[in-house]
Amino acid sequence: xxxxxxxxxxxxxxxxxxxxxxxxxxxxxxxxxxxxxxxxxxxxxxxxxxxxxxxxxxxxxxxxxxxxxxxxxxxxxxxxxxxxxxxxxxxxxxxxxxxxxxxxxxxxxxxxxxxxxxxxxxxxxxxxxxxxxxxxxxxxxxxxxxxxxxxxxxxxxxxxxxxxxxxxxxxxxxxxxxxxxxxxxxxxxxxxxxxxxxxxxxxxxxxxxxxxxxxxxxxxxxxxxxxxxxxxxxxxxxxxxxxxxxxxxxxxxxxxxxxxxxxxxxxxxxxxxxxxxxxxxxxxxxxxxxxxxxxxxxxxxxxxxxxxxxxxxxxxxxxxxxxxxxxxxxxxxxxxxxxxxxxxxxxxxxxxxxxxxxxxxxxxxx
Numbered sequence: 001x002x003x004x005x006x007x008x009x010x011x012x013x014x015x016x017x018x019x020x021x022x023x024x025x026x027x028x029x030x031x032x033x034x035x036x037x038x039x040x041x042x043x044x045x046x047x048x049x050x051x052x053x054x055x056x057x058x059x060x061x062x063x064x065x066x067x068x069x070x071x072x073x074x075x076x077x078x079x080x081x082x083x084x085x086x087x088x089x090x091x092x093x094x095x096x097x098x099x100x101x102x103x104x105x106x107x108x109x110x111x112x113x114x115x116x117x118x119x120x121x122x123x124x125x126x127x128x129x130x131x132x133x134x135x136x137x138x139x140x141x142x143x144x145x146x147x148x149x150x151x152x153x154x155x156x157x158x159x160x161x162x163x164x165x166x167x168x169x170x171x172x173x174x175x176x177x178x179x180x181x182x183x184x185x186x187x188x189x190x191x192x193x194x195x196x197x198x199x200x201x202x203x204x205x206x207x208x209x210x211x212x213x214x215x216x217x218x219x220x221x222x223x224x225x226x227x228x229x230x231x232x233x234x235x236x237x238x239x240x241x242x243x244x245x246x247x248x249x250x251x252x253x254x255x256x257x258x259x260x261x262x263x264x265x266x267x268x269x270x271x272x273x274x275x276x277x278x279x280x281x282x283x284x285x286x287x288x289x290x291x292x293x294x295x296x297x298x299x300x301x302x303x304x305x306x307x308x309x310x311x312x313x314x315x316x317x318x319x320x321x322x323x324x325x326x327x328x329x330x331x332x333x334x335x336x337x338x339x340x341x342x343x344x345x346x347x348x349x350x351x352x353x354x355x356x357x358x359x360x361x362x363x364x365x366x
Contacts, residue, residue: 015041016052016071024081024088026148027066029059045071046189047107048118055082063153069189073118076125077107078193084152085192090136091145093192095201096208100137107194137282139208141289214280216273217294223251223272224265224295231288232257239285240264247275263295 017040028034034057041051052071059066068082075082078094087097108117136144158174160166166176179185183199192198227240237255244250244264248271255262266272276292283290 015050016045016073017041018053018072021055021068022072022075022082022088023068024084024086024091024148026091026150026152027059027081027083029057029063029153030148030150031060034059045069045074047071047074047193048114050118059153060150062155063150064155066153070193073122073125074193077121080193085189090140090143091149092140092143092204093195093198093201095192095195095198096143096204097140098195099205100140139281143204143208214276214293216276220269222294223267223269224263225272225276226291226293226295227262227264227283228260228291228293229288230255230260230262230290232260234286234288235290237262243279243283243285244275247271247278265295 019038021036036055036057038053038055040053042054043052044050045052047070050071052068054068056065056067058064066083070080070082070085072082078085079088080086080094081088086093090097108114155174157179158166158172158176161172161174161176162178166172184203187199192200195201225244230240232255237253240255240262241250241253244253247266249267250264251267252265253262264275266275272294276294279292281292283292
């Protein structure tokens with residue numbers, strides 16, 4: 001058995017040999033039959049400066065040739081594409097993704113620190129300890145690209161056309177248009193990987209600042225939150241109560257299965273404001289995203305205990321065939337008495353008679 005000293009040296013120095021690149025769907029292209037050239041130890045990684053296997057291919061007929069820019073170890077550490085350095089799951093820059101990820105780690109910039117970090121990172125990759133997953137926020141989901149953006153694979157701008165000297169016309173493989181100037185025209189691959197001063201990320205973060213925010217209503221008596229998108233097959237009242245009770249004492253919680261929503265009323269306005277601020281665009285239960293907004297106050301003409309935008313069954317159930325007939329006592333022209341409780345004769349049934357309306361958990365039948 002012969003001993004290959006050069007191969008041993010390359011393996012010892014951490015040089016990378018791979019069979020297929022780590023690419024996003026956009027960089028791979030829409031052509032199902034992609035031909036690639038593969039060159040082992042052809043270039044240095046733009047991040048760790050270690051030689052790695054370089055792949056080169058053409059994503060489409062009207063696209064430019066693309067190649068891998070960083071090694072697979074650096075790509076796995078950040079969970080990014082080897083070519084565009086965008087996140088493989090959301091298609092966003094690292095700076096945008098890590099802005100909401102509390103566990104994001106940074107690679108040292110110095111040469112000595114980088115070498116030590118890459119030695120540890122190589123062991124982590126060998127043990128399949130890659131970039132940790134996290135629960136995406138509503139901002140990430142809104143900014144995330146769900147479909148490939150093949151326009152990013154277009155050919156470069158023809159430098160002769162910019163000078164007015166290109167004579168190939170339609171046969172020119174480069175684009176005949178003037179380049180755009182501004183912050184987006186100057187991009188650095190290291191800044192994109194480390195998430196520092198990335199102009200594309202700064203543009204997306206400014207866009208995220210314009211998203212709507214939940215403003216508390218002026219009426220301080222309103223302490224009810226509307227929860228939309230509640231799947232009754234997955235989410236139970238117990239799940240909602242476990243999520244909402246940490247922000248304040250709950251007076252009532254009612255699920256409306258036909259409308260896939262729920263109403264949560266807190267005993268204090270402060271508790272409702274804390275829950276609205278913490279859960280707006282961030283409420284996930286069992287992997288389901290739910291919308292949070294403030295409940296609407298009842299109008300002056302609304303019967304007692306009924307919101308204008310909800311059914312009466314949201315707050316109490318009426319026996320079949322029972323109708324509410326206004327009997328206006330003196331001083332209350334718009335008063336409507338509550339319905340009679342089933343099995344209690346003519347005795348009226350008030351919501352305060354139900355323990356679940358006071359924040360107590362109803363007893364589960366055994």
